[in-house]
Amino acid sequence: MEKTSKLNEKNIPEAYCILLIEDDDDDVFIFRNMLAETVDFYFKLEVTSRLSDARQKLEEFSFDIILMDLNLPDSHGLETLKAVQAESGMVPIVVITGLSDKTMGILAVKEGAQDFLVKGEISGNLLARVIAYSVERKKTEAMIKTSLKEKEILLKEIHHRVKNNLQVISSLLNLQSRYILDSHDLMMFKESQNRIRTIAMIHEKLYRSEDFSHINFSEYIQGLASDLFNTFKVDREKIHIEIDVKALALGIDRAVPTGLIINELLSNSLKYAFPPGFAGTKKISVRYTRCDDREGELIV
Structure with a gap:
């Protein structure tokens, strides 16, 4: 180790393994002396002057932080940063710039x-x-990412189980409906099944979505309409559906009640709007217009 003193063992790592990527020998000397003067941590310093050598160092050692100049003999600018990021994984990087190149430093921070x-x-x-703050920030970022990943997995499993449980309930209703002779009672069972499937489809969409909190409502309505057409055995040559819903993402708190409303409106349209044996073709239109962040207008 190149430093033999430290402050607080509880809060500061025992040692930082530092990679310095710098092709100016005078700057390397300055950095080495400044590090030697610090009383904040132990450190081990590896120095390289080329990107190709830095890649080799990253394969050989596990570093806590990288200090790097962007302009090297074999690489220049942000491409140097991107190349090192590709090899270093989660290791924090601090960029070193010249007095006349502060803008490049800001751009580098924007790039990670x-x-x-x-x-x-x-x-x-x-x-x-x-150095200390960068290492700790990176550790905190890693902890947050891990925590979010765990929560995403849990939320995905919840949506999956809810969807499966609702499908089981729907299947049980379907089995029971086979023993019902009264047409009115049978229709009530079908309507209950449709409502359950409406909610199950939302959880399925959430399960398959990337953020698990919003669904593509236009795609959802398409699937819901197709499901209802199958339930009511609609002749698709005679009855068409036209859906005009712009790209819209809804959370579960709004998707479920809106989905149930659309289910009821479409169900009633399919049951009562078209008399048996009607001539020609008919159309059902579904249009949703978002008024603002809190309100929208639904027309069927």
Whole structure:
């Protein structure tokens, strides 16, 4: 180790393994001296002057942080950052820029660097603070990502189980309906099945969506209408459905009641709007217009 003192063992890692990618020997000397003066942590420093050598170092060692100049003999600008990011995984990167190149440092942060330092404006205390904060921020980001991933998996499983349970209930109603002779009672069973399937379809859409919190409502209405057409044995040559719903993402709190309303309106249209043996073709239109963030207008 190149440093033999540390402050708080509870809050500061025992040592940082640092990769410095810098092709200017004078700057390497300055960084090495500033690191040697810090009392904040132990450190082990690996230095390389080329991107190709940096890739080799990243294969050989496990680093806690990377300090890097963007302009190297074999790579320049943000492409250097992207190349190192591709090889370094979750290792935090601090970019080193010249006095006349602060804009590049800001762009590097936008591309995923933790921070940037300007040559000529760096002190030992600033360098130590940036290193410590960058490492801890990256650890916090990793913890948050892990926590979100776990919650996504749990939420996905919940939607999947709810969907399956609703499908079981729908199947049980279907089995029971086979023993019902009264047409009115049979229709009540079918309507109950349709309502349950309406909710089940929402959970299925959420289960298959990327964020598990919103569904593509236009696709949902298409699927709901197709399901109802099958339930009521609609002649698709004579009855067409026209759906005019712009790209719309709804959360479960709005999707379920809206879906049930559309289910009722479409069901009533299919049951009562078309007399048996009617001539020609008919059309059912579904149009949803969003008025603002809280309200929308649904017309069937």
